[in-house]
Amino acid sequence: MPKTLIFAVDDHHADEIVQMVRQVFGESDDFCRKITHAAKRPAELIKAFRNSPELRIAVTVDMIATGTDIPPLECVFFLRDVKSWAYFEQMKGRGSRTVDPAEFQAVTPDAEVKERFVIVDAVGVTDSPRVDARPLNRVSERKIPLERLMAKTAGLAMTEDEVATLAGRLARLDRQLTPEEREEIEEIAGRPLKEIIGGLVRSVDPDQQERARRIGGEKQVRQEMLDALKPIASNRELRDRLMSMRRAHDIVIDEVSVDELKEARGITADELAMRRVTSWQQYLKDHQDEIAALNLAFSERRDPKEVYRRLKDLARKIERPPFQWTPARLYDAYVQLGKAAKHPRGAAGVIDLIGLLRFELGLDQEVRPYRALVEERYAAWRARQEQAGTVFTEDQMWWLDRIVDVIATEATIEPEHLKSVAFVERGGVDGFLREFGADRGAEILEELGRELSA
Structure with a gap:
């Protein structure tokens, strides 16, 4: 039996064909297999169809219709119609691959060379009308944007x-x-x-x-x-x-409108910063419901993961037209107006929106990088630990300082963070638990996340 590929209408049809082939030839499951997306391990089945002498007939729907080479294939059998010329040509092409005689004989032992392949058209595919391939963009942009x-x-x-x-x-x-x-x-x-x-x-x-x-x-x-x-x-x-x-x-090229000069003068850095800060303040007024949720989260020290998620959503919204703001641009505007010190890391990130929001909400008297707020709270936490008689070793301090770094950039600390590169050099989660113990370690992570965040 030559290697044969049968095209079925759908997955259920493919099951029926497989069952019928096995009955007609009186062969085992290895003789004929269904190779569709619904089959188990389809990639392994394709490999077996290409290389195994036992698997002679494969039944598929679309999975082997294009882009899959089965060089020993000698028969392409259609039990389904095809309306697209291009698709029909690709399906026929599965049988057109050439193969070295030795490789061919290893898969089909009683054959000599592959001189041709046979198409069996059982449903009149070659007689039915087909359509030429059509582009997706069928309506011009001018006609319907x-x-x-x-x-x-x-x-x-x-x-x-x-x-x-x-x-x-x-x-x-x-x-x-x-x-x-x-x-x-x-x-x-x-x-x-x-x-x-x-x-x-x-x-x-x-x-x-x-x-x-x-x-x-x-x-x-x-x-x-x-x-x-x-x-x-x-x-x-x-x-x-x-x-x-x-x-x-989009890049829009306007070849029709005539430019009109309305003002000709330089804009100072202070003016630009003032415009940006004023627009930002107006945005906060226009979106009071959204900002109120963050205000409540700051005031009640709610789940820092939720706060960080809301901050990322806010950052995505303000970076869109017409604003096109980033946390760094907004922070730099406050720096230019003397309302904030330069960012210690050179550029503000999403987490630093907390400092801008806390200032505009009246929770802070100045705009501060989020790291400054976290480090201030960390120092207060350390002081309380010392008053309670807790002494940390030098190795434990290394872990605590790295945890503070994570909170200062991601608003929270989770066990998953201990698997990152910053912690792996000292054993990751296992190293942390060795230093603090399981119970005390979990307690410290929970306590720092609660005490230092937003």
Whole structure:
């Protein structure tokens, strides 16, 4: 039996074919196997199909349709229709790989050389009409910009061409995003942007649509398209964030408008700093509900992990247009106006938004780096320990000082932090427990996290 690849309609169909092949040939499970995404260890099965003399027939749906080389393959068997010319050519191409005679004979012992491969068309694939490959971007940007596409998405009122165009536009945007932006989108959407794009692409794929028609006609095709749109349609925050990211990455060249000179003079560093601080103060007034939550967290010394998460969300929001602020730019503006000392590390980070917020909320009289606040509280904690008669060894002080460094940059300390490079040189978690003991060690981590944070 030559190595044969059978294309099935779906996973259930593949199971039926495997069972039928085994009955017809009276062979064991090793003779014919299903190789789909639903199969166990599909990568190992592909390797066995390529190299094993025992596995003669593989049944797949799409997994081996493209990009997988099985040089000894001599028969490509179609038990499903294919609507795309390009996809059909790729599927046929699985049998066109050449193979060295010795390698060929190792897999198929009674063969000599691979001179050709055979196509078995059991369902009339070669007689059915197929479509040429179409680009995703089927509607021009001028005719329907992304903002309008997003609006139509919200109402689930899109044509097939518009769904394809949305997929193409989002795919282009995805290539421009930073890892941090992709992480933010995944957090808002509950899934990666690539997964959403993949669903849109599949919903307009001719072969996927043909399978849907066999299940439930044109109504099923439409339903699958709507299902692919729902992650965006039902999430206003996601749509808004995608649009703001698109604007941030766009380069707009205006060849029509005429510039008008309104003012011609230099802007001093003090003026620029004052504008930035004033705008920041206005932002805090306009977002009182959001800032009130942080104010309460500071006042009641709530979970530092939650505080840090809120700070990261705030940092992401203010870095978007029209503000485009970073913690470092805001902090430097306060330094320029004499309301803060220069940052000891040269540039402020997300955690230093705490100092800016505490100052504007009236909790502190000056803007201080978060590290200064943590070190001040650490000194007070050490003083209380000494008054209580607790004496730390030099090695224990090393651990305590490193823990303070972590809290000063991440607002909290967790056992997971002890596995980082800064602690590994002294044994990580095990080294910490050797110095302090299990009970006292857990107590110290919890106490420092509570006493030193926001």
